[in-house]
Amino acid sequence: MKRTQPFVFAILGSVLIFSHAIGQDDAKRSFGSVNEQFASDSLEIAEIFRLALTESNVYPWLGDMCRNIGHRLSGSLQADEAVEYSFDLMNDLGLNPWKQSLMVPVWKRGAKELSYYVSEDGQKDELSILALGGSIATGDDGLVADVVEVKTWDELKQLGEEGVKGKIVFFNEEMNPENLYTFHSYGHCVMHRWGGAVEAAKYGAVGVLVRSLNLRIDDFPHTGSMKYEDGITKIPAAAVSTQDAETLSKLLSVGNDVKVMMLMMCKTLDDKESFNVIGEIKGTEHPEKAILVGGHLDSWDVGDGAHDDGAGVMQSLGVLELLQKINYQPKHTVRVVFFMNEENGLRGATAYSEYAQSGKEEHIAAIESDRGGFTPRGFHVEGNQSQIQKIQSWKELLDEYGIHQVEEGGAGADVGPLKTENNVLIGFVPDSQRYFDHHHSANDTFDTVNKRELELGTASIAALVYLIDKYGL
Amino acid sequence: MKRTQPFVFAILGSVLIFSHAIGQDDAKRSFGSVNEQFASDSLEIAEIFRLALTESNVYPWLGDMCRNIGHRLSGSLQADEAVEYSFDLMNDLGLNPWKQSLMVPVWKRGAKELSYYVSEDGQKDELSILALGGSIATGDDGLVADVVEVKTWDELKQLGEEGVKGKIVFFNEEMNPENLYTFHSYGHCVMHRWGGAVEAAKYGAVGVLVRSLNLRIDDFPHTGSMKYEDGITKIPAAAVSTQDAETLSKLLSVGNDVKVMMLMMCKTLDDKESFNVIGEIKGTEHPEKAILVGGHLDSWDVGDGAHDDGAGVMQSLGVLELLQKINYQPKHTVRVVFFMNEENGLRGATAYSEYAQSGKEEHIAAIESDRGGFTPRGFHVEGNQSQIQKIQSWKELLDEYGIHQVEEGGAGADVGPLKTENNVLIGFVPDSQRYFDHHHSANDTFDTVNKRELELGTASIAALVYLIDKYGL
Numbered sequence: 001m002k003r004t005q006p007f008v009f010a011i012l013g014s015v016l017i018f019s020h021a022i023g024q025d026d027a028k029r030s031f032g033s034v035n036e037q038f039a040s041d042s043l044e045i046a047e048i049f050r051l052a053l054t055e056s057n058v059y060p061w062l063g064d065m066c067r068n069i070g071h072r073l074s075g076s077l078q079a080d081e082a083v084e085y086s087f088d089l090m091n092d093l094g095l096n097p098w099k100q101s102l103m104v105p106v107w108k109r110g111a112k113e114l115s116y117y118v119s120e121d122g123q124k125d126e127l128s129i130l131a132l133g134g135s136i137a138t139g140d141d142g143l144v145a146d147v148v149e150v151k152t153w154d155e156l157k158q159l160g161e162e163g164v165k166g167k168i169v170f171f172n173e174e175m176n177p178e179n180l181y182t183f184h185s186y187g188h189c190v191m192h193r194w195g196g197a198v199e200a201a202k203y204g205a206v207g208v209l210v211r212s213l214n215l216r217i218d219d220f221p222h223t224g225s226m227k228y229e230d231g232i233t234k235i236p237a238a239a240v241s242t243q244d245a246e247t248l249s250k251l252l253s254v255g256n257d258v259k260v261m262m263l264m265m266c267k268t269l270d271d272k273e274s275f276n277v278i279g280e281i282k283g284t285e286h287p288e289k290a291i292l293v294g295g296h297l298d299s300w301d302v303g304d305g306a307h308d309d310g311a312g313v314m315q316s317l318g319v320l321e322l323l324q325k326i327n328y329q330p331k332h333t334v335r336v337v338f339f340m341n342e343e344n345g346l347r348g349a350t351a352y353s354e355y356a357q358s359g360k361e362e363h364i365a366a367i368e369s370d371r372g373g374f375t376p377r378g379f380h381v382e383g384n385q386s387q388i389q390k391i392q393s394w395k396e397l398l399d400e401y402g403i404h405q406v407e408e409g410g411a412g413a414d415v416g417p418l419k420t421e422n423n424v425l426i427g428f429v430p431d432s433q434r435y436f437d438h439h440h441s442a443n444d445t446f447d448t449v450n451k452r453e454l455e456l457g458t459a460s461i462a463a464l465v466y467l468i469d470k471y472g473l
Numbered sequence: 474m475k476r477t478q479p480f481v482f483a484i485l486g487s488v489l490i491f492s493h494a495i496g497q498d499d500a501k502r503s504f505g506s507v508n509e510q511f512a513s514d515s516l517e518i519a520e521i522f523r524l525a526l527t528e529s530n531v532y533p534w535l536g537d538m539c540r541n542i543g544h545r546l547s548g549s550l551q552a553d554e555a556v557e558y559s560f561d562l563m564n565d566l567g568l569n570p571w572k573q574s575l576m577v578p579v580w581k582r583g584a585k586e587l588s589y590y591v592s593e594d595g596q597k598d599e600l601s602i603l604a605l606g607g608s609i610a611t612g613d614d615g616l617v618a619d620v621v622e623v624k625t626w627d628e629l630k631q632l633g634e635e636g637v638k639g640k641i642v643f644f645n646e647e648m649n650p651e652n653l654y655t656f657h658s659y660g661h662c663v664m665h666r667w668g669g670a671v672e673a674a675k676y677g678a679v680g681v682l683v684r685s686l687n688l689r690i691d692d693f694p695h696t697g698s699m700k701y702e703d704g705i706t707k708i709p710a711a712a713v714s715t716q717d718a719e720t721l722s723k724l725l726s727v728g729n730d731v732k733v734m735m736l737m738m739c740k741t742l743d744d745k746e747s748f749n750v751i752g753e754i755k756g757t758e759h760p761e762k763a764i765l766v767g768g769h770l771d772s773w774d775v776g777d778g779a780h781d782d783g784a785g786v787m788q789s790l791g792v793l794e795l796l797q798k799i800n801y802q803p804k805h806t807v808r809v810v811f812f813m814n815e816e817n818g819l820r821g822a823t824a825y826s827e828y829a830q831s832g833k834e835e836h837i838a839a840i841e842s843d844r845g846g847f848t849p850r851g852f853h854v855e856g857n858q859s860q861i862q863k864i865q866s867w868k869e870l871l872d873e874y875g876i877h878q879v880e881e882g883g884a885g886a887d888v889g890p891l892k893t894e895n896n897v898l899i900g901f902v903p904d905s906q907r908y909f910d911h912h913h914s915a916n917d918t919f920d921t922v923n924k925r926e927l928e929l930g931t932a933s934i935a936a937l938v939y940l941i942d943k944y945g946l
Contacts (some may be wrong), residue, residue: 053650177925180874215925262474305788375848376902377875401653402776402904404877431848431875431904452650452688452906 026138040398045397045463051325059451062087065305065445066302073301074341075106075272082297086277086338093321095279102351104274104341107134109301120257130221130243131264133344135237142263143236145206150251156199168260171196172249173209182215182432189213197237198229207262211245213436219243220380220441223300224464225344231463236264246349276348277338281320285331289464292366293319296342296414297382301384303444311373311454319465330469339414339471346413363467367426367461368412373454380409383424387473394467403460424473428461444446468469504786511870518870524798525932531791532924534562539777539919546774547814548579548745552692557771559750566794568752569772575824576744578812580607583738584876585724586711593730601714603694604816609712615736618679622725629672635752638677641733645667645684645718653903655688664685670710671702680735681710686720687908692716698817709718709737731899750811753792758804764938765808765839766792768813769887776917784846786811791931792938797877802944812887819886824889838941840899841885843865846927847903849875853882854895860946867940876933901934
């Protein structure tokens, strides 16, 4: 074969695909090329992003919390430590922090769960399970019962008491992979985790296994909140990993009788005092009008609570740090709230909304980050059409930073109770593809957080706060 | 504290943030709400994405190659295996594959490198290094010399022969974290990896260490291509991990004399035959006009070559699979090319461009995927303004899938030689934040590829091929 190009030239080709960039920075930061109205904003926002990528402390803050404290379920010693750590961080930034007292539920997992199956044809293996938060224990001898699989409430109803009584009901609805925004698929399936124990108990079930809310097939069980109802027998409930859910389902699909043993030691103790942690930069013109940014400090009791929602609280704090770094004096008070107890009670959100209703400030906007520390995509907005359109009018300032999807949608659980007729709630929306690989599982660890993605999210929220403060909504 | 909300209600709040989604799929798939001209395209593209997320084989293909073959440097047995595996995959899809013969360079790392430093003040520790591809060995006793650090060509020149002769030059330019698009920062630094050994040798250096092209601080050295020049003494060159680069720099910054030992056993053998692997779906109207999609099959000799560029070749093949799955009969020939030897010679691209110049087909467009298996962001286009604008006019069809940045820019090394006056070259651009965590290192492994991100990239390219085939450029 004849070669017309010498080796060195060929190699240079692979270098030269970047040649339009050598000796210059991002061609795309189009300072001054935006609508004239926004020329100075374009520069401010570029500086916010530059500082987020070079000087922000969000990543080390999150790393310290994840590595030195770890997960922090409401009422745990770790949650207490996280409150103190958060207070100190806010204090160090000069944000005049305070702790809002509230009572939180205390649920303890106890010793790690054990579970295995035995099928009629002699197969036997362990199952990876995690008790759902709030579940009762099985008793020290464990619970052994036949398993019956359902994918919908209708299938449960069809089976009725005859098919369910004395058995463990296995809810095996898969998250729908077709939705691009993975939270839509979560929205479909979470009802079984939340209400499965109640509905199954109505037909005499003795336990519940729920397929983990995870789009991957792997061996991490994913816990989460569940409910009991007065007058309905409480039965133990656990999540099973997607991999083991597939195994169970295959065994059952060939007509096997399958028994499962579940041993869970969890219990609920008395409520205990805990805190929201709150700091702020006072507004220069309208100190009585607040723009809130927040996430939740508590996490489930596995992994580090890195994406859910260590990322969100540290990003929220990082927003105020960035405003300080660009020497921006907000006209409105910019307040950061680390909400306690989002995961199993929402008591922090409730307590804060009571404070808000007391009328000390008007919350003109409240922004939540609780969808992981991933690369930015946009914002979901709860407000009227003119408010949504106003945020969309800033698109040319934000698109180059990856923020291209600003649309109507739910903001978040912690800011939800703050909605009034006039204000705007906003949820930060990072890319959702990887979130449910980690959510509520031992896989939600700091090493799965990319520093730059976390920083870009922080800058995205800071840019939005800057624009809301400057132009109102 | 008074609680106004009962526990169950509070929990429901956290479920209800998803309530707008329960019982429905992605609100954003706006079938029919696009410009009337594009109504049927909107449905086709939705189907492409649906099938990518449910039936595509890109992820298992990549997993099989990474796990069963692994990395595959040109001329290695693994590269031979990868050629056979690729041919079989194309054959199974009915793509009438053929192998284009070419000669590739053969460079062997040999035994793993060893390196350590000893500083004047008595500190001593190992350094994580990887020989750069093409480097000569150090000899069996290793090379021991004083180290001198530079960040720029200018600093090297300032030191001159007096400061450099007999020493190891340590190029320690950090990748600039300020660029949002990380390839821009790569473009700045790669010159030291590529040309450092030549420039340092001109002043009498005996070896070169280059800071790894990685935006994180970690312990993975990242290899890559380098050059020697006739008439300039060849000296050994290796990449050092960012963590160890920081350590070395700190030791040197306090005025320490630091000696480094490098032991590298690498060697270059005679060129060997290898292959591009090529398959196609014949066009129904213009079989002589081709739309090419491709990536490179070879990788560096560490990790799995999962993101670079296993992801790209399997996505390219997955594009043709998706066109088959929607029963689309392209008017133009859609050809997939797995290029050999992108990393250290670009011989595959050269050989294919010679074939293209032979005039059997006109390549109206060539699309490359070689920036990792990450979530889609857009495309970089080499063409005239009207061609770029035509692709941008499809934005309303693509934005909801995350493809929001379509702009002028380099397409890629393998398709580069195919440029003509009339055609268009396109590079698929996924989110770039994580790419250099993995690139050319032992950390480029299959477990770091997210299935959904890989599938969304495949669908993005397939949607573009569909639109180019239908509307031309």
